[in-house]
Amino acid sequence: MTFVSILSIFVLACFVGYYVVWSVTPALHTPLMAVTNAISSVIIVGALVASAAAAVPGAKWLGLLAVVLASVNIFGGFAVTERMLAMYKKKER
Amino acid sequence: MHEVAQSPWVALAYLIAGVCFILALRGLSSPATSRRGNRLGMAGMTIAVVTTLVTHEIASLPEILVAIAIGGGIGWVIARRIAMTAMPQLVAAFHSLVGLAAVLVGVAAFLNPTAFGIADTVVPLVGPSFASIHAASRIELILGVAIGAITFSGSVIAFLKLNGTMSGAAILLPQRHAINVGTAIAILFFAYQFFATQSPLDFWLVAALAFAIGFLLIIPIGGADMPVVVSMLNSYSGWAAAAMGFTLGNTAMIITGALVGSSGAILSYIMCRAMNRSFISVIAGGFGAVAGGGGGAAIDRPWKRGSAEDAAFLMKEAGQVVIVPGYGMAVAQAQHVLREMGDKLKHHGVRVKYAIHPVAGRMPGHMNVLLAEANVPYDEVFELEDINADFAQTDVAFVIGANDVTNPAAKTDKTSPIYGMPVLDVEKAGTVLFIKRSMGGVGYAGVDNELFYRDNTMMLLADAKKMVEEIVKALD
Numbered sequence: 025m026t027f028v029s030i031l032s033i034f035v036l037a038c039f040v041g042y043y044v045v046w047s048v049t050p051a052l053h054t055p056l057m058a059v060t061n062a063i064s065s066v067i068i069v070g071a072l073v074a075s076a077a078a079a080v081p082g083a084k085w086l087g088l089l090a091v092v093l094a095s096v097n098i099f100g101g102f103a104v105t106e107r108m109l110a111m112y113k114k115k116e117r
Numbered sequence: 118m119h120e121v122a123q124s125p126w127v128a129l130a131y132l133i134a135g136v137c138f139i140l141a142l143r144g145l146s147s148p149a150t151s152r153r154g155n156r157l158g159m160a161g162m163t164i165a166v167v168t169t170l171v172t173h174e175i176a177s178l179p180e181i182l183v184a185i186a187i188g189g190g191i192g193w194v195i196a197r198r199i200a201m202t203a204m205p206q207l208v209a210a211f212h213s214l215v216g217l218a219a220v221l222v223g224v225a226a227f228l229n230p231t232a233f234g235i236a237d238t239v240v241p242l243v244g245p246s247f248a249s250i251h252a253a254s255r256i257e258l259i260l261g262v263a264i265g266a267i268t269f270s271g272s273v274i275a276f277l278k279l280n281g282t283m284s285g286a287a288i289l290l291p292q293r294h295a296i297n298v299g300t301a302i303a304i305l306f307f308a309y310q311f312f313a314t315q316s317p318l319d320f321w322l323v324a325a326l327a328f329a330i331g332f333l334l335i336i337p338i339g340g341a342d343m344p345v346v347v348s349m350l351n352s353y354s355g356w357a358a359a360a361m362g363f364t365l366g367n368t369a370m371i372i373t374g375a376l377v378g379s380s381g382a383i384l385s386y387i388m389c390r391a392m393n394r395s396f397i398s399v400i401a402g403g404f405g406a407v408a409g410g411g412g413g414a415a416i417d418r419p420w421k422r423g424s425a426e427d428a429a430f431l432m433k434e435a436g437q438v439v440i441v442p443g444y445g446m447a448v449a450q451a452q453h454v455l456r457e458m459g460d461k462l463k464h465h466g467v468r469v470k471y472a473i474h475p476v477a478g479r480m481p482g483h484m485n486v487l488l489a490e491a492n493v494p495y496d497e498v499f500e501l502e503d504i505n506a507d508f509a510q511t512d513v514a515f516v517i518g519a520n521d522v523t524n525p526a527a528k529t530d531k532t533s534p535i536y537g538m539p540v541l542d543v544e545k546a547g548t549v550l551f552i553k554r555s556m557g558g559v560g561y562a563g564v565d566n567e568l569f570y571r572d573n574t575m576m577l578l579a580d581a582k583k584m585v586e587e588i589v590k591a592l593d
Contacts, residue, residue, distance in 0.1 A: 041379030053482030074225035077232030078176030095188025103196035
């Protein structure tokens with residue numbers, strides 16, 4: 025992909041983010057932080073690329089360590105969000 | 118170019134992952150759709166990881182799977198065990214991991230640029246061949262590493278402060294603004310050097326200085342400003358992911374980075390607005406370090422003290438009670454007994470509502486989660502702008518663990534440090550019941566609260582949890 029097409033995606037995604045986040049109800053701001061945390065660990069993609077390549081051992085081990093860290097975040101982030109969201113209940117009538 | 122042939126399906130898969138992440142945030146517009154959103158987020162992550170694994174030539178798959186299992190296991194156990202009151206420090210700790218992962222990925226990409234498809238092999242006439250990283254990739258790489266490092270060290274400090282391991286007070290170094298500006302300029306200089314020469318020394322200097330500035334930026338910020346700090350670090354972790362996404366040309370990472378980046382930025386903005394402070398003044402730090410500047414802490418003014426029985430009697434007879442929780446409720450772990458009190462009042466035919474100020478607690482939405490944990494239905498919980506008009510028709514406002522966010526001086530006293538901050542109009546209620554440990558202490562902003570000395574205010578001096586327990590007993 026050319027730099028400009030990547031940049032276009034980025035800029036448009038910023039606008040999407042702006043409108044989507046403003047529509048999040050303030051009551052769910054803590055789960056919002058937890059889930060954004062989990063999804064920002066999509067950086068694991070870079071970590072996997074680094075650990076997949078064996079040519080430079082140092083880079084591979086750093087990549088594997090990054091995979092561990094990102095996995096803590098992915099599993100922890102989604103699980104804790106799920107746990108929080110399960111607690112939000114409407115009034116029983 | 119890239120060593121792995123990129124079929125259009127691969128790009129499509131990452132795009133789908135990105136869309137899943139957008140829908141995950143979109144689901145949070147209402148508690149009813151939020152869990153489906155979270156599942157979509159998990160699906161998106163699975164798609165991204167699986168796509169990466171099947172489209173790259175992997176030297177050793179078991180090692181990677183073990184790494185995922187170790188990290189995943191740790192994360193899952195933490196998520197199960199963590200107390201809801203500890204959520205702010207957990208989020209800060211998670212931010213630090215994203216930051217560190219970004220740094221590690223950046224370093225790995227620097228050490229092995231060919232694997233990331235960001236370099237051309239140059240064979241000079243003399244000497245060994247080397248990988249020359251593309252100019253654009255150098256910028257993205259150094260940006261990603263710098264932002265990741267700031268996120269990491271900043272989040273570690275935020276974690277230590279929120280966890281109480283380190284004092285929550287603002288720590289002010291002499292000449293700190295000069296030090297920060299100097300460090301920032303040095304980072305920019307070495308980043309430019311790296312861009313120009315791809316020299317490893319400049320790369321490491323940028324990383325080291327970025328770690329340092331993350332640390333320097335957060336230590337002067339006090340505990341109650343943490344909602345802004347946590348949101349800001351949230352934003353940084355997003356920008357770090359986006360920078361890495363540019364390096365890899367990966368749509369899922371770029372979309373996610375943009376989403377998380379704007380999410381954190383918007384939350385910081387909301388928090389600053391709720392404190393009527395500029396983002397710059399929060400980041401400059403030191404707020405609340407000098408206590409008792411304006412307002413004059415005249416402790417010897419007359420005030421009324423009430424007992425648990427008085428409070429129970431007043432609330433039992435009320436038509437509507439509005440409960441205003443703050444960080445003190447979280448510290449005292451009083452949310453469960455508070456809900457019990459609400460239930461008892463409902464049995465007496467009282468309408469019970471909860472009023473949440475945006476900066477109550479140590480992170481955005483902190484109070485809402487604690488009340489949800491205690492089984493308070495979310496349709497009884499209201500935000501500031503939705504409930505403020507209600508106080509005039511409220512018989513009793515019950516303030517527990519909040520202080521500055523109820524101070525009427527913010528509306529009237531131009532000399533007060535919190536002047537202009539939106540506050541809950543509790544003083545308009547028939548009676549204000551205010552739980553506080555003692556009359557001596559002041560709120561975070563270091564100002565005395567006008568509210569204590571009003572005719573319609575009754576002070577309940579005790580530990581929040583104990584006082585509510587006694588009220589519950591008196592309600593029987």
